[in-house]
Amino acid sequence: MVLWGVSEPSTLPRLRPKKSLGQNFLVNEGAIRVIVEAALRTPAPRLLEIGPGPGVLTERLLDDGRPLWAVDLDSEACALLRERFVDRPHFHLLEGDAVRMGLPEGEPWSVVGNLPYNAATPILARLLTEDIPWERMALMFQLEVAQKLMGTPGTKAYGPLSILAQLCARLTRLVKLGPGSFRPAPKVDSAVVLFEPRADAPPLAERKALLALLHRSFAHRRKTLANNWQGVLPPEALAEAGLDPTLRAEGIEPRTWLAASRALASRLPERLAP
Template sequence: MMHIPRKRFGQNFLRDHCVIREIVAAIGPRLSDRLLEIGPGEGVLTRELLQSGAHLDVIELDRDLVAALQQRFAGAGRLRIHAGDALKFDLRTIASEARLRVVGNLPYNISTPLLFRLFEQLDVIEDMHFMLQKEVVDRLCAGAGDDDYGRLSVMAALYCQAQHLFNVGPECFYPRPRVVSAVVRLVPHTVLPDAGLVKQVSAVVAAAFGQRRKTLRNALKGLLDESALARAGIDPRARAEELSLADYVGLSRQLHP
């Protein structure tokens, strides 16, 4: 019996096998890999990933789909199916000596909070390949001065390097979403930011982009004064979208000189 997509779970199932093969080629799974797929849905990508011979864990929230996956992949010894919410899942419970390679067609309604949940667990992640709304991928990959540059761009760059791989049209899904999708590769930095730095940068970025039409002199008022901007080498007349990640890190250092 065909599964009826549920809007509350943001379900849009990928049906184009050419795109599926393109995603797998981008991931390049190896026999020694520990893969984690978030939101396997009907298992079309799951099946291709298992062909690599790698060990695969999948996390699925929809219990009807969990039952279908258990039936479809019965006997697949390299597969473990977890019924649960990826937003609450602790990746360290399944990570072994090899770090996880995380993949998935992420529900668009939770993609940003899910990304930040994964950023908190990058110490057990080797890389990530996700299908997301193209608008989100554009923001993830944007640099200072780009039209799509914003809070997500800066915070993501603090954790990892983002690369836009290719776009995927609505016709490749069922049901068809109203937006274009894109596949992105995220590779964590060798040295990850500590919690204190993340908190400081987040505070500065939120204030700067919260009033992005204002100059930084005004947008950061109450958080950093003009002398702090000067110590960080930042022009107080500049606006949020003009500053690089390094600039924001420099500003955050001024919160506690």
């Protein structure tokens, strides 16, 4: 799906975007509607917004009435959000880094966010590998990152994050956006990806070990698995785990990687363990 043209919100709160925080504020009204509708199309009892900035998405999410927690690292944005939503008792602000700060425990979330470009990958990795219950996620990424998430075996885009994400969720690209959909305009296109959890997703306890295996296997994309694991695991160990040591990592599909991770769990060196 692609949105043509840009219709900005009638009132856009003033907030100085900070390049150091990777901030590009969404101003495409059509995209705002798509993201909010996708995030709210779930019975999840709580909403979690990452990187609310001036609160363009926040305002519409709050209209739904569900409790909303917003996480932002920018103190200026947090001051603006406190002022804007002081009369909304179901609005809760968490000032800090979404990559590492603690989140309230409890019922499942619907997660939404125009993720800062410089932190999007570690934020997603955290959501996929930590005990953060979510029923749906609608997240904005740089287009190149979105393409990697949805990459297929044998393609340049396919990699560790593709495999983990596709094992954990069904992914749908909702919309592609050009630079003009943001203020300031970035130099790249962006895309919103919808994540819906898979019933057969690997347990949390297995996911970090899987990532460790994948990062080592993809360390040098042009090399075979045997070469990437040289001096750590012998080719016969890879073969016994269902991985052809003569192949490159990008040629192996996600379910094979999961089975191999389980088979190799006791053989991975401690320094590669999660």
